Amino acid sequence: MTENRPSKPHSGRQNPSGRQNLDPHLERYAARTAGMTASEIRALFAVASRPEVVSLAGGMPNLAALPLDTLSAQVAEIIAEDGLVALQYGSAHGVPALREQICEIMALEGIKAHPDDVVVTVGSQMGLDMVTRLFCDPGDVVIAEGPSYVGALGSFAAYQAQVVHVAMDEHGLVPELLREALDRTEKAGRRVKFLYTIPNFHNPAGVTLAVERRAEILEICRTHGVLVVEDNPYGLLGFDGQTYPALRSTDPDNVVYLGSFSKTFASGLRVGWVLAPHAVREKLVLAAESATLCPPTFNQMIVSRYLATHDWKGQIKKFRENYRDRRDAILSALDQYLPPGCSWTKPDDGFYVWVTVPEGVDTKAMLPRAVTARVAYASGTGFYADGFGSRQMRLSYCYPTPERIREGVRRLAAVLESEMDLARTFGNVSARRIQGPQNPSPDTV
């Protein structure tokens, strides 16, 4: 039934450089598409996803502990008992019962919220996209940690917002550097719309914002008239069960909070939420309506029933224990195998270790060689909007088994040794990138 891809390429048209352009639509695209670029790992996806490759690249949660039998019975019940609701359009705002449960979850981090101010989204990514849609005109500035979540940078680019990174240290975002960045950006006549921050178990940096810094950061943003967008997908996954007070809990009118069930329950259902200041919420619902009409009703009912009937806090405890074992495995493997000159964060929680490699090694250039050696990672440049990060990489320990993690790190160490040998012998032959101190990573601060 399907057409075979023609072997002859499209005829295309000539572009000004004289090279043949294979896309006849090139002149039609919106300016924002210039910022849409594929991640490095995607180009290698076909190879990197082979079973013999240990992938430390993706951020897929490990779902093996989920009670599939119980869930199987529950989804069947929802369709049998309430199928005509589950399979029908809902509102863009989200299912009311779920929005109430979401308020109970957020209360664990000190948030007092009204269910009316919760908007359910197709994963937290959609929440991020909607918040950017609401606030960012082209050229507006978003302040973000450097490094920051790659999916956030993708949304900011899609709305032509410009990212100014602020460095973290082992206690998270550095208030003094945030103040300086705001002053500098405002003096340059640029409009800052919000601070995008992942306070807990940072992706990719693996650090948590110290509690004593939180009030200061909120105060800085208030003073500068800048909104705070708090992205908190990992907050309940602290390995020792500890939680931190959400930024939203002390500043409800100036914080937009993004939450997700992707890490605490099931990413494939794509259920996340935005808790918005009351004044913002109606516009948020309208924006969401223009994006997807409504989030899937069935999926919201699945999450709602799971929360109502299952020991979901006990389940999160199981997840946390899984991740702690994997964190222990990667840290001991990094200690054992990585050559001198490498440094890395020591995460107390979360999914990621952020590694800095010696000068002369370019993690983006090295990636194809690593994949050939059957290990994949995410090179650091993807986590910066400004080209920084070529000496950094993110290693995800969330998904593979501890044994595979150890083996992956062993392979990675061999590739690194060989790159460092080359660099010592020939200098860095990869394209030179920004490696200066203007956006220090947690390891270079």
Add this chain to the structure above:
Amino acid sequence: MTENRPSKPHSGRQNPSGRQNLDPHLERYAARTAGMTASEIRALFAVASRPEVVSLAGGMPNLAALPLDTLSAQVAEIIAEDGLVALQYGSAHGVPALREQICEIMALEGIKAHPDDVVVTVGSQMGLDMVTRLFCDPGDVVIAEGPSYVGALGSFAAYQAQVVHVAMDEHGLVPELLREALDRTEKAGRRVKFLYTIPNFHNPAGVTLAVERRAEILEICRTHGVLVVEDNPYGLLGFDGQTYPALRSTDPDNVVYLGSFSKTFASGLRVGWVLAPHAVREKLVLAAESATLCPPTFNQMIVSRYLATHDWKGQIKKFRENYRDRRDAILSALDQYLPPGCSWTKPDDGFYVWVTVPEGVDTKAMLPRAVTARVAYASGTGFYADGFGSRQMRLSYCYPTPERIREGVRRLAAVLESEMDLARTFGNVSARRIQGPQNPSPDTV
């Protein structure tokens, strides 16, 4: 656990008009939010959704004929057998097996496509939003039928695209008027990015584009260098089982095709797709990734299994018969009850009748009175980007039973009679709107 809404309003700030503004974030919103407005029916939603109100307003498909027992067993199987895949992130491109099945479905309308060029979206609304994201800079023009789908107008507004409407007659979009609109827009120095069209069983107009016009419209768009976005959610629902050749079937390089399972299977799963020209597809995947990361994996697997194991064409036949009965009911009720001076389309298929009322009656102003009389409809202004439509309304016959439809039309007729009486006595006291011939509806051409 949830906070009570404080009874004291936010302190707010003064805006230039001197009135107190309750939204402290007002100056922060992006310019595009100016185009985000709630539909008239939404303001009345709490009342209009009471059971005693006959709603002819929504476009909810009637799912009563779905085999819930079978579906219940199938969703349970997917979780039990393949839950770790179903509940996990997938690719932004979509599940490969489903993309192959989608190609088989599109073949029913003459489309030859490669599964690689299909991108699964969170309903067709997301497809529309992504296409607009890819192609429209602020100020770019989209040509659309007048009236057009309200959700499409919402996406165009979100990207600050400007809509130029072209009228239809009983055979759909009028080629000569399309040519004139393109000439006029180009002469004004404006950039037209695409024609957005619903060729089959139009929402809201209830007409179908004549087959003999299709090649001409494609040719006009090609000549003017304008892409065609073909939105076809209803194509397989022709009451007599007839299908029409998709625009995409004869012009694969210049048509972006939007499809959906919302009307042929289950809207609440939010599974739709875009078939894009090959050159566009990669950018589309990147855009989708920035919007939601990926569509829900579980939902795609449900649709795929349903298509593979169920007599889905037989199911569509049942849906069609339901809708045909309802169409018959509404047309006979309109004939019987509506006062002289009203006219309406006679749909062969689809979900909607488009009614034009006598001069002096404003359907938007009348809506609260209709809801008080326990009948709801969608007023015509929502289907135009330019304020036209105050003498039009859309009646949806897809959801209520034939008996309820008859009763709804009877109530509507009484409200109309009373409005017409008032207009005869006092003139039209509602705010005057554009009622001129510059955007004639199907009934005024």
